[in-house]
Amino acid sequence: xxxxxxGANGAGKTTLLRSIAGLDxxxxxxxxxxxxxxxxxxxxxxxxxxxxxxxxQRTVFxxxxxxxxxxKLDDIENRVMCILKQIGxxxxxxxxxxVLSAGEREKVxxxxxxxxxxxxxxMDEPTASIDPxxxxxxxxxxxxxxxxxxxxxxxxxxxxxxxLRMCDTLSILQxxxxxxxxxxxxxxxxxxxxxxxxxxxxxxxxxxx
Amino acid sequence: MNYIIDGLIEAFxxxxxxxxxxxxxxxxxxxxxxxxxxxSSLIGIVLGMLIGLHEFPFKRIVVRCVYxxxxxxxxxxxxxxxxxxxxxxxxxxxxxxxxxxxMIIAQTILITPIITGLIYNAVKEHGDAINEVALxxxxxxxxxxxxxxxxxxxxxxxxxxxxxxxxxxxVGAVMLVGGNIKGHTRVMTTFIAMNNSMGNxxxxxxxxxxxxxxxxATNMMIHRLxxxxx
Numbered sequence: 304x305x306x307x308x309x310g311a312n313g314a315g316k317t318t319l320l321r322s323i324a325g326l327d328x329x330x331x332x333x334x335x336x337x338x339x340x341x342x343x344x345x346x347x348x349x350x351x352x353x354x355x356x357x358x359x360q361r362t363v364f365x366x367x368x369x370x371x372x373x374x375k376l377d378d379i380e381n382r383v384m385c386i387l388k389q390i391g392x393x394x395x396x397x398x399x400x401x402v403l404s405a406g407e408r409e410k411v412x413x414x415x416x417x418x419x420x421x422x423x424x425x426m427d428e429p430t431a432s433i434d435p436x437x438x439x440x441x442x443x444x445x446x447x448x449x450x451x452x453x454x455x456x457x458x459x460x461x462x463x464x465x466x467l468r469m470c471d472t473l474s475i476l477q478x479x480x481x482x483x484x485x486x487x488x489x490x491x492x493x494x495x496x497x498x499x500x501x502x503x504x505x506x507x508x509x510x511x512x
Numbered sequence: 513m514n515y516i517i518d519g520l521i522e523a524f525x526x527x528x529x530x531x532x533x534x535x536x537x538x539x540x541x542x543x544x545x546x547x548x549x550x551x552s553s554l555i556g557i558v559l560g561m562l563i564g565l566h567e568f569p570f571k572r573i574v575v576r577c578v579y580x581x582x583x584x585x586x587x588x589x590x591x592x593x594x595x596x597x598x599x600x601x602x603x604x605x606x607x608x609x610x611x612x613x614x615m616i617i618a619q620t621i622l623i624t625p626i627i628t629g630l631i632y633n634a635v636k637e638h639g640d641a642i643n644e645v646a647l648x649x650x651x652x653x654x655x656x657x658x659x660x661x662x663x664x665x666x667x668x669x670x671x672x673x674x675x676x677x678x679x680x681x682x683v684g685a686v687m688l689v690g691g692n693i694k695g696h697t698r699v700m701t702t703f704i705a706m707n708n709s710m711g712n713x714x715x716x717x718x719x720x721x722x723x724x725x726x727x728x729a730t731n732m733m734i735h736r737l738x739x740x741x742x
Contacts, residue, residue: 351648357641370649
């Protein structure tokens with residue numbers, strides 16, 4: 304399933320995702336993965352695509368190949384070229400990844416995060432810096448990947464329309480409280496108030512949270 | 513102006529003269545500075561990374577000390593080392609005074625905080641991001657450390673070059689602990705200082721030009737090794 308997390312700036316969405324990814328450990332309580340506590344071996348099946356991805360100082364190809372190399376997987380050339388073509392950045396394969404535009408970095412980061420077929424994908428505003436046409440293409444890639452691999456995707460987004468297009472369920476994070484809504488409830492709320500253009504300003508009021 | 517031109521001519525003559533003493537001086541300078549830079553790099557790179565990547569009690573004080581030691585007065589370091597290794601000092605029995613080993617010790621003490629500070633600064637900025645990328649993409653602890661080092665290689669090159677430059681240009685400390693003994697502990701910088709005080713400006717300029725040439729050549733070599741095309 305694809306689960307969306309929305310909330311105001313500073314609500315803790317990124318912290319939530321980083322905690323699930325095992326990058327932040329300063330929290331109370333437990334995070335269970337298939338009823339097991341986090342261990343570093345679980346990281347093999349998790350990918351986290353951050354808002355401002357760090358590009359390694361090498362080509363795009365080598366950036367995307369990196370997770371395959373550290374996992375000692377084979378057929379690296381084919382797997383990398385396949386994912387680069389899917390994402391639509393194969394023309395950048397020999398480019399220095401550190402000089403890419405913000406949108407290109409996000410696409411390469413997505414390719415790097417999916418190339419090893421993870422089961423849990425955590426995305427922090429994955430299309431924030433991408434042009435509208437590419438946003439649609441990437442959303443389709445993420446949805447197709449989730450369906451074919453039966454992966455679990457948790458995506459943080461500020462874009463309620465995107466949340467509606469992509470997500471099966473939604474959580475709203477507000478004042479450290481997580482409130483879950485379905486797509487149908489979200490759609491009804493938006494329709495009822497018919498204020499699509501004002502969603503960014505009044506979104507939480509609209510949702511009645 | 514004449515003595516500058518004389519210096520240039522003498523520099524060329526020095527190098528093609530195959531004068532044993534001159535080559536010994538150049539060789540000792542390179543040997544002492546290279547050894548002290550190597551030791552300082554091994555200590556400084558590891559320390560800088562450890563301090564940059566980890567939180568621990570009194571970290572702030574440690575960092576302040578590193579920054580303070582980057583500006584250690586060389587002659588004071590030389591004095592400290594001389595006191596320790598002199599005959600009346602705690603390590604007097606080792607007979608290190610007026611030896612190249614003493615010069616290496618003094619230079620290592622001077623260079624290590626410089627390399628540590630430069631590495632720490634860079635790792636503080638980018639180390640966590642690199643570490644996280646390696647972790648989230650499935651790297652082991654070794655992979656993560658290796659990636660941080662590889663990603664920081666240009667910074668490491670700059671730090672090592674700066675350290676080497678500091679070492680090869682050192683006068684005060686090596687004069688105190690080495691004694692500028694002909695054929696034994698005389699290096700390029702002490703040769704320059706000695707000839708300058710004797711009024712032999714041409715010889716000083718000549719050796720100065722050789723020293724600059726070595727510093728530039730070493731710099732270029734280090735950056736070439738790290739794949740830096742600039």
